[in-house]
Amino acid sequence: LSHGAGGKATHNLIEAVFMEAFRNPLLEPLEDGATVNGLAFSTDSFVVTPLFFPGGNIGDLAVNGTVNDLAMCGARPRHLSAGFILEEGFPIADLRRITEAMATAAERAGVNIVTGDTKVVQRGKGDGCYINTTGIGVLDRDSTLSVSAAQPGDVVIVSGPIGEHGITIMLARGELDIEADLTSDTAPLSELTAPLLDACPHGRVRFLRDATRGGVATILNELAEASKVSVVLEENAIPVRTAVRGACELLGIDPLYVACEGRMVAVVAEPAADAALAALRSHPLGAEAAVIGRVGADPPGLVLLRTAFGGTRIVDVLVGDPLPRIC
């Protein structure tokens, strides 16, 4: 199962199986989407338990997820396809709730769902409903965004408090009798990327990525490795809501590894940092955007966290499920 958690196991799986089979120049950079002839193209499948949770359901996730992947390529999302795999006996009322959420999310993001497909699998062979969405977006700007574009001196920004989606889902599973004032952060990030890219001169925004599986930590590790740079985070600067912090403390989870569905990491050249931050903060989705760290030259490939006492902890990619390392 750890092959889906977004850590090193996923990375190895992609390298060993998919890259091996499909290798081509467009796939090679392993970005969230491919860009071809002025278009961005991306696909994502959505598997979530529970299907309904505070702040949304699998339908919102399926639309926003692909919208966000397109937005992270610097594109304006336009068209989506939607594929459903339903378990026999899945309630129609639930499916309606899901499709209504999809319609609302699509409208908000300015995309049309233009084609689709439905398959039904035997009872017990699926968790109710899986959705795949594929999207096409228009590259209005000639984009230089890349996971290997970060340079020493760049600043690392998150668009808002982290970890809300992942913790919300965890608590919504109901295994813990914990009430928390939390909702998923699912949202279309295209609303933020457009003003951000407009506010910064060409090339000054180096890299954008929605912090989904594996959270901010995993993304920054990918960045550090691909760009051959270090990333140094300031523990005190990372925005985390009190409820998320509390739940993370209770469960012993580091919010840096928790998934978000409507937060992104932006790496911006230092001179454009103020403009970028202002652009993000001007929108309600980015009101709590913050600079959380900096890109450095040394040590290449590592993400470090400067703690409150001035210690420097390594924020590594997780190989599998995190187990304590303290003897």
Added chain:
Amino acid sequence: MRVRTGVRVEGVVQGVGFRPFVHGLATTLGLAGLVGNDAGGVFIEVEGEDDAVDRFLRGLRAPPPLAVIERITTRPLPAEGGGGFAIVGSDAGGRRSALVSFDSATCPACLRELRDPADRRHGYPFVNCTDCGPRFTIVTDVPYDRPNTTMAGFAMCADCAAEYHDPADRRFHAQPVCCPACGPRLVLRDREGRERAGDPIEEARGLLRRGGIVAVKGVGGYHLAATAADRAAVAALRARKHREDKPFAVMAPDLPSVRLLADLEPAEEALLTSAARPIVLLRRRAGAPLAEAVAPGNRSIGVLLPYTPLHHLLVSEPLVMTSGNVSDEPIAYRDEDALARLRDIADAFLTHDRPIHVRTDDSVVRVFQGRELPVRRSRGYVPRPLPVPVGGPAVLACGAELKNTFCLAEGGRAFVSHHIGDLENYETLRAFREGVGHFERLFGIAPAVLAHDLHPEYLSTKYAVERAEERELPLIGVQHHHAHIAACLADNEHAGPVIGVAFDGTGYGADGTLWGGEFLLADLTGFQRAGHLRPVPLPGGATAIREPWRMAAAYGVPATLDVARRNAATWDQVVAVGRAGLGAPPTSSVGRLFDAVAAVLGVRDRINYEGQAAVELEQCADPAEGSAYPVRLDDAGDGGPSFVVPGAELVQAVVDDLLAGTPVPAIAGRFHNAVGDLVVAAAVRLREATGLTTVALSGGVFQNLLLLKRAVTGLEAAGFAVLVHHRVPPNDGGISLGQAAVAIARAATEPAGPAPR
């Protein structure tokens, strides 16, 4: 009959006065020939009457104090005639296996010079000779010659050069030889790094007397010093260092002053005054003139004696000598870095211009049953090799995550590294990587096999995997508790099989769960898990380790107890987390059982340093308590001797006793006794099933002397031979030796497999 014999001497034989010793011995016996250093050690040719040559060879067996002879081999050579005995130059070629010495405390001869107003090195804080001084920490490369040390930048004056070149002199080829005219210079700097006027030693002593904190550059890094009897100074040091409770070590000027602080037995005296000069954990005397904050709530006190001339000049009353760092950072050892990191802690810096090449912490030891029991093996011990079976490939064992050491082993020698520390810290990881490279160069070992822990997230494991991929080397994963037992076996030069009892905090189990209360049937090649503590959830993972009260919740103690009331805000939630198993991996750890009991007894709910709850539980236990809670071994249900220990019953017994109004020290004592009895009961059961009569005790929990004593006494009374640690720590600092021993043993029984992936 006249003969000529070629002699090769291997071991710690360079930079320890070995060639002048050989020269003197040969000359006394009227032998001709030569002696020289090469990368393999010392080579000698002696020629003369055969009985004189025999006497020479016997004489080699009583070398100078710092020399350690591992092997002497001889071969006949044709006689050449001629007379005279020459010391020839070093030969840097060939295979590197000459051993660098450990850093050694100032010898009596140098101390006399230091105190003699007529000596040219009177009051000079860097006096040293072939019998003493810095070695491992200043060596940058081999062969051990001055250009390959951090003394390379100091050109010898004529006087020093004369001593250095005179085979009859105590300083013949003493690489760090120097004097006030040509050697390093002591300075006192303020926080801004500006040199302060006046005599540095006098000024520093004045500052300390007035309650100041002085950063002192030692052999392996910076210390922070404060007057140990000065409450305000010690409190200020704690506050500025962000170190809340972890005991500070104290450097006392001499043995009589140690006796005012602690009760001493002969083995402890011997360790305090040994060339290694470790911190020795002693029984603190009532009314010892120490500020309470030196070692809060602790019956023991870590004491060490001065080990450099600088310390001898500086210390005239007990000083706290704690590592120069903030919180859990590694100690500072580079001057710039020390100034930057310690400027908010220290009022001044007593420092000098002889660089430290390898950061090396003070070693920490204690005495158990008259023998040394290491807690941290570092300065003064490293890089002395430990014996492992000869044969097998060169191994690099990458060690654990916390208290990391690594180990390079080849040809029957295991070089366990200095204490590296907690790898999660970037500075420490860098020290690990650089340290591995340094050791490989120093000892000329190119690892052919990489051994590592099974925990996939240990940075040492990741290093091993990465390096194995780069170099296409085979990996050998060694289960954490097997490594503990193997370390104990290697420590005692025992091959097993034994009944291994590994009690620690947590380690990655062969089944992917967290182990820590393990009874293994083990030899060096493998193990069988014959028994363990019944797993309980670890609610909140690592957070439960930092918050022992969570273990009380995990063990299901009543919500009416004080521990639940003290933590009422989240008690129910933590119980729920444990029950749901979400964010609550199961663990069979004995360390966590101690945590639960410590929390139930109100000893500690949250810790500020690793193992604190268990340490304080031991400290509060009544050592005179004789009774124990009953222990039970439940059949594991596999038809064999395997068993599971219901730890919850022990916790329940503690709760019952507490509710019955039994004093906490008595309860803590009974609990310790019960865990000790558990070890004996388990060993008896496994002896019946297997016939094994030797028990090896390892894991950090066995640093608990109360438990160790109960277990060892009980085992011996039951007729077992008991192995405990003497050379490497039972804690994770010993893991790398265990990994290396396992890798060597496995290579001997099966050829190493192909590189993974």
